[in-house]
Amino acid sequence: MSQIWIKNGLFITMDDAKPTVRGHMVVTDDRITYIGEAEPQGLSESVETLDGSKLAFMPGLINTHGHAAMSLLRGFSDDQNLQVWLEQKMWPMEGKYVDQDTRAGSALAIIEMLKTGTTAFVDMYDRMDQVAQMTEQSGIRGCLTRGVIGLCSEELQKEKLADAIQFARDWNGKANGRITTMISPHAPYTCPPDYIEKFVQAAHDYQLPLHTHMSETIAEVEQNVRDYGIRPTFHLDKLGFFSRPALVAHAVHLHDEEIALLAERGVAVSHNPVSNLKLASGVARVPDMLKAGVTVSLGTDSAASNNNLDLFQEINLAALLHKGVSGDPTVVPALEALRMGTVYGARAIGQEGQIGTLAEGMKADFIAIDLEQPHFYPQTDIVSHLVYAASGKDVQHVWVDGRQVVKHKTCTFMDEEKIRYEAAASFERLLKS
Template sequence: MMTQLWIENGLFVTMDETNPKINGHMVITDDRITYIGAEAPVDLLPDVQKLDGSKLAFMPGLINTHGHAAMTLLRGFSDDQNLQVWLQEKMWPMEAKYVDADTKAGSALAIVEMLRSGTTTFVDMYDRMDQVATMTEQAGIRGILTRGVIGLCSEEEQKTKLNDAITFARDWNGKADGRISTMLSPHAPYTCPPEYIEKFVQAAHDLNLPLHTHMSETLAEVEMNVRDYGVRPVEHLDRLGFFSRPALVAHAVHLTDEEIALLAARNVSVSHNPVSNLKLASGIARLSDMLNAGVKVSLGTDSVASNNNLDLFEEIRFSALLHKGISGDPTAIPALEALKLGTIYGAEAIWQSDRIGALKVGMKADFIAIDIDQAHFYPMTDIVSHLVYSGSGRDVKHVWVDGRQVVRNSICTMLDEEKIRYEAQASFERLLKG
């Protein structure tokens, strides 16, 4: 049975170049936007549901292109460490204790946080991904999911991990009414031998899937790659055929001009993670240079263990402010460009810009409503400026994904938040005890 929602008298930040801001109306029919405009719609269904959009700003749902949801259990467990110490001495030993219930609890907690702060699509790289996929399906969020694989192990274990990754990618791609899609992910060039990465490349060709990895996150990582393989990570991955598939790389902090040009030529997507990179002192990515070169750049939070939250509005604001500060150019990343990084550019980075990332007719109904009847949104001057420089995920009031309302009045409609918080705390305490 067809359903229809008519949002009246709203302020719509569309991210559509032809009509970037509209005061008016939007109609959702089932899972698609079927009308948006200044005039009231006509030819509506007799039982159309109405929503008063006054005192709200509507925009596309945010798109988080890099994270590890289950690591939410480790929020605040180890702060103020460099990446290698943080990973090898703190994160990996705790993660080795994970069981399915921990991955489920951490993922559920992350999804609640993402939905309530306006993220409607997330990319996730971890293991025990069946648990993440199950929670994604249950919560109503959209996920691009991948079993991340560290190859520092025996050949037999490498084979098992690769088969696990392939099975997950094949079994879950297109599930949850199309809200779940999958990728293949060797963790990083420094954690996967070259011949092992090549096996992932071949599997991606066989399954016609994209690839995702960490790349050039720290200077030490780049220097290690040169020492071990004679070239920097970008050339290394290119030689291994990684960029022969649609590819999304996380971080890309330490790049040369030549590497930026190569990423643009190979149509590689980059997930810029400014807050995580700052907290781990990994460096500051060359965002403006990548955008100017035509690289598809998006935003990611990374895990809350290195962030420590999943509020993508914070990444949007940092992207605007940080790159002004380091360049000395206040025009480096304007507010609208920063907002695009979290919406339409994010959709382009994951090859879904024909479906999500903007509010226009024919697009999937993935959108959020911001409560703008608050002091920090007054006076009502430029809504884009207010969203970027004044707003936060805490201002999100309602969220829809695929036409279904998954957050109403700041509460997830498909999840038991109290139970999720309890289970997350219990899992952490078990991990801590060992």
């Protein structure tokens, strides 16, 4: 049994009644076994102690949408609309990927996420065995899925679907439960209706959640109406997509009826504000979704459309953007924005009650923020500071499943210098090939 006692820390628990506690926390193996103001009792003789007096501890951040291997394409194509960016820049480069490129890009993304406080991430891509291996090695928690574009022959469609199912079955529950899997047709505009139905059936067959891109741009919505006569939300519902636990990325362009349907079906949304702004896709109706009872979490999308994986930036923008758009400064309060990056993220990936809060019995996925910096003074309201002043660069330590995966800003299970070198080498090969 391993045990850690964090003394005299400031803990952001995310509990509705008492979101902060000044005191102590004990981690035993992979779980939080005590949190409170009084000193803990009955600890093991071999307990490891940590002075938390200059640190703030909070649940690890949960990034609910991304494509980790695309970190190789960071800065390769900026200032384009989505379709040009995808079809003329991203897809041709991604078509040159080999296993080593996916491995290098995923490793680069994972160390960036860990060092900026993300302890769990959703990833949709291909060659997902490479992503899963890097997830297992690094110590991060991953909800992984083989994303499938169906604009190909029927034979290739079958191969891709079989690959997606095989990956989901092989890796679900691996890495001591840190890896879970989903089934993911890429989007309604890249997958024919009958093909999406096959993914839905596979999700039922293997009791897995579903994930897809939906209503990211006006052009995408208009195309769906031209091709199928209805908007993407109703289209997916008609195909049975929401008959399984479902997470949709973006959901920027929705009517009231679509928001109501998502709430009724229990569909979660991954809000990606930075990517949506950079690609000029629009601003999602997040306050309306939250008011309707839709679970809204946060994602970075890829480093090629962001261009970083710092979820603190998404939290900050989620709080600010919707104030500016609505003209209402109360519309997404600081604590609600922080919930989007923690509590609601856990709910979106079906792990509420396991991660996303600091409480006895929860998995020990948490991060430590260095408070001894000018932008945290005076120390008035820590939630406000985390949302409006903090960034991923303030993260000092990270634990996942009770194991310290970042110590003094350095990953403990990953060779960062090697990863940076291999990522640079992969990009140079892609440029020349």
